[in-house]
Amino acid sequence: MKAEHKFKRLDTKVFIISFLVITMIFFGISKIIIYSIREYYFSRMQEDSINFAKSYSYSLSKAAEAKDVVNELLEEKLLVASRAIALYDGQYSNQLLKELADILKVDEIAYYNAQGEIIYSNVDAMVGWKAYEGHLFYDFMMSEQASYIAPIKQDSKTGKYFKYAYFKISDDRFLEIGVKSEKIYNFLGSFEIRKLLDEIQEVEGVAKVFFIDNQFNITRSSKTHFDENKIITPEIRNAIYGNREYSYISTYDEEKEYQAFVPVYLENIKNLENIKIGTLAIGQSLREAEEIIKNLTGVILVALLIIYALLIYIMISTYQKNEKLIHLAYYDGLTGLPNEHYLKEILTKELEKNEKARRALLLINCKNFRMINMTYGYDYGDEILKELTKRIQNLEDGSKILFRFSADRFALFMKHYSDQQELVSVVNKIIKAFKDPFKVKNVEQNINVEIGIVEIHNKYDHSDRILKDVSIALSGVKENDAGYAFFNKVMENKLQREDLIEKEIRAAITENDTSKIYLEYQPQVDLKSNKITGFEALARMRTKKLGFVSPMEFIDVAEKKQLIVPLGNFILTQASEFIRDLTDKGFKDIKVAVNVSGIQLLRYDFTDTIMKIISDTGIEPSSLELEITESVLLGNYNMINEKLKNLRNHQIEIALDDFGTGYSSFARLIELNIDTLKIDRYFINNISIKDSGDIITGDIISMAHKLGLKVVAEGVEVPEQKNYLMGHHCDRMQGYLFSKPLSKEKALKMLFNQNK
Structure with missing residues (x-):
């Protein structure tokens, strides 16, 4: 029992569990915050990458549209010129073609015979030139086409950029009309995909850029060694095939990149449908992002660690403070003995056990102690109490525990005794302990004691009733000369x-x-x-x-x-x-x-x-x-x-x-x-x-x-x-x-x- 009740302390399990819970919460919050930071930053990066890619995909779309529009205008001009020149069939001469070239605002007009030789031209130097196998005109002449408009290309005769149109006037005669496209070629060159990709590549943080056609081939890239490669990653292929925007983190040359894939469309004005011409892929380096996340995570972790340390400090301080409060609440400050509140708690726990073991409570009253206090002062009385406590404590063992009940009263709780005679034997030992005078400050004092005893049976259901009955027993001591009294019903009836x-x-x-x-x-x-x-x-x-x-x-x-x-x-x-x-x-x-x-x-x-x-x-x-x-x-x-x-x-x-x-x-x-x-x-x-x-x-x-x-x-x-x-x-x-x-x-x- 001494091991059970001698020291009342806070339940350390509660403290340890609280500590573990706070620690788990701390690590959980840290992990969530770090994950949230990464997710937030990457989601922003994903959004920025998609928007960035979208902005350049728009440029690519417009570039393709511009090229088509210019080509269409040139082709329209060439067709109009061909119809006008055809009206002079049979009248052609070098002079006539020069006049028509000035009127129609074209740069070259050439009239070919059936052998592919230029008979007439507005450019004198071109007369007599004959088309050779492999030349565009030769291929047209050999074909069954009535007309053909070639893309802008460098002229093999002059080395300049022209856009040519070829028309068949009869089975053995052909007409060639050319428009100089040097400036137009340079203008359209600014809309070339590779140039746009190179421009994107120059943006800070962009690691690489490439353009993927609808067959998953990389047709253009800021890194030329990627050209003609094929996309094989299933997730990317599914996104391209499904015309969806897609992004993911990849590792290339041991460096992480955030890649965004955005489809590029060409607006078809004629049938009001958008035609997908490919997919723009932009890879942005995560080095800076990782550094920012690392620094931000470090700052937050330091803040969390400070909060965690503060919480632990508060917990430890609270634990220590509660320990002191428990000691103040349950122990007597003068003698160090457990007090009345502790006694009540122990009695309550004992009653809850409902054991068959014999239990008793002895209430020890120092009859003349108050007089000593009034005569010699409270400091002197305190010293008497300390000496008195030492004498009674000698009776404590595994079945007894001593309490200071009030100013001049002590309580002794006993358990596992054999019978009333053993209780009387303990009472006599207490009385004997008071026989010798107490000597404090060279003054001897005799303390007279009286002891009330109550045996705790299963009839008791509350500690207050036990304390009431032992107090009744104490009040009955003066009716006999033994110095002690057992509680009985007569005493209770008398008190009532x-x-x-x-x-x-x-x-x-x-x-x-x-x-x-x-x-x-x-x-x-x-x-x-x-x-x-x-x-x-x-x-x-x-x-x-x-x-x-x-x-x-x-x-x-x-x-x-x-x-x-x-x-x-x-x-x-x-x-x-x-x-x-x-x-x-x-x-x-x-x-x-x-x-x-x-x-x-x-x-x-x-x-x-x-x-x-x-x-x-x-x-x-x-x-x-x-x-x-x-x-x-x-x-x-x-x-x-x-x-x-x-x-x-x-x-x-x-x-x-x-x-x-x-x-x-x-x-x-x-x-x-x-x-x-x-x-x-x-x-x-x-x-x-x-x-x-x-x-x-x-x-x-x-x-x-x-x-x-x-x-x-x-x-x-x-x-x-x-x-x-x-x-x-x-x-x-x-x-x-x-x-x-x-x-x-x-x-x-x-x-x-x-x-x-």
């Missing part, structure tokens, strides 16, 4: 009854309910005149819940629960109201005696309270007599005697009750501020049972008279006692021989009858 009595007393005082707590009045009779000279007010308690409660019981509860002062004032007020009734009915000389406790007398405002009650009820102070017992004088004689003097100065008489049973002596009576001496019933009873020579009651009466005190005999029950008292000149008597205590109404009725 005391609690109910306390509630009823409080209710009566708060509600001014004289039906619950009321007064009865026992007459005091003058032994000479046999008339009533006064009454003693006796407090009684009767409630619906409790029935009749003896004065000894409810007065004891009132003293325990610090209710004796308000209860005493409540009784004094009732007695004063009775005096007022007596006065109103003409009995001004009748005194009413009321018992007051030592606690009331010790209050600094006691005299003021008495005088206020007298003032509020409108009675004469001389009609009130206060009774005190001899025990009240112990320890506070001078202070109380001074208060009695003050009360007498206010015309309030003082009676010493139960004389002869306490510690007063006639020597002390000489200086005591009292007016009346009440002889205890013990001495009155002796009158009937002892020989006359052994009875000292008469001596007491005689000595009291010599001191100037009046004498009242209590408990007179038989005529023999009355006769003795009369023979020894006792002033008054009180007892069942004359009357039992009476209600206010009956007391008034008896007073009317007796004092006629």
Whole structure:
């Protein structure tokens, strides 16, 4: 059990799990962020690459369109010129052709015979030139075509760029028309695919560019060694075939590239359809991108590491702080022992186990420790507690654990003991440990202990009930001399009854309910005149819940629960109201005696309270007599005697009750501020049972008279006692021989009858 309960700490599993969770979250977030950065950057790069490729694919499309438009215009011009020249068939001459060339704005007109020789031309140098095999005109002449327009090419005769058109006029005659295309050729050259690819290649970050035809052949490339290669990658081929944009990361010469493939279309104005002429592929180096991603990832990882380190620091700090808080919450700072909260937790866990093992709780009370604190100070008391703890801790073992329960109380939890005798043996060891005095700062102190014991059975369902029962057991220690007590049901019933009595007393005082707590009045009779000279007010308690409660019981509860002062004032007020009734009915000389406790007398405002009650009820102070017992004088004689003097100065008489049973002596009576001496019933009873020579009651009466005190005999029950008292000149008597205590109404009725 010591291993189980000795040290209460935070569950490190929770901390470790939290640490692992945070670490996993950290790495997870790091991975997600890094992946997101790469994905974001690559997606942007993909978008930029596609857009970049699209922009140049547009240029390629427009270049192809421009070339077609220029070609169409040139062809249209050549066709128009051919129709005009054909009108002069049979009239051709060098001069005519020169004139027609100027009119039609063409550069060359040549008339061929059936052998392919130029007969007439606007260019004199060309007359007599004969077409040879392999020449475009020769191929046309040998064909069955009526006309043919050739693409722009370099003329074999002059070395200049021309666009020629050939027409068959008859079976043996041909017409050639040529337009100089040097400038046009240079202009269209700017739209050549290779030039555009070279231009793209010059853009920063572009690694390579190539153009792919619809048969997956690389027809043009910024890297010439790629020309005439064929695309074999299935994903790229599928994208080209499906006319889709496509991008992916590839590695070439150990360097990563981001390649984008964008289809290139030629707008066909005639049939309003776009004709795909190929696919533009652009590869961009990822070196810079990878560097940016690496740097950005590094920055983010550093930030995350700082956050992670901060979180771990907070966790460790929180763990350490919680450890301190747990120690503060569950351990006593002075002795280092586990405290009441820890005890409750252990008791709760033990009850949850529902074991058959025998368990018990011992509550150890240091009876005079508070007095030591008040006498020597709290620092001295703390040192005593440390020494005291060391002695009790010697009893700890695997089946016992010691707690500091409160300022002057300790608790010892026991488990696996054999029987009650073993518990008693442990209790005796504790009591023995306190036998030797504690020496602190060269001052020896004896600590008196009392121990309450409760055995923990399965009937208990809550730790508070166990603590309540052990406290009840502790309160029952004073009823025996053993120094310890086991809890039993009688103790609990007694405590519950005391609690109910306390509630009823409080209710009566708060509600001014004289039906619950009321007064009865026992007459005091003058032994000479046999008339009533006064009454003693006796407090009684009767409630619906409790029935009749003896004065000894409810007065004891009132003293325990610090209710004796308000209860005493409540009784004094009732007695004063009775005096007022007596006065109103003409009995001004009748005194009413009321018992007051030592606690009331010790209050600094006691005299003021008495005088206020007298003032509020409108009675004469001389009609009130206060009774005190001899025990009240112990320890506070001078202070109380001074208060009695003050009360007498206010015309309030003082009676010493139960004389002869306490510690007063006639020597002390000489200086005591009292007016009346009440002889205890013990001495009155002796009158009937002892020989006359052994009875000292008469001596007491005689000595009291010599001191100037009046004498009242209590408990007179038989005529023999009355006769003795009369023979020894006792002033008054009180007892069942004359009357039992009476209600206010009956007391008034008896007073009317007796004092006629």
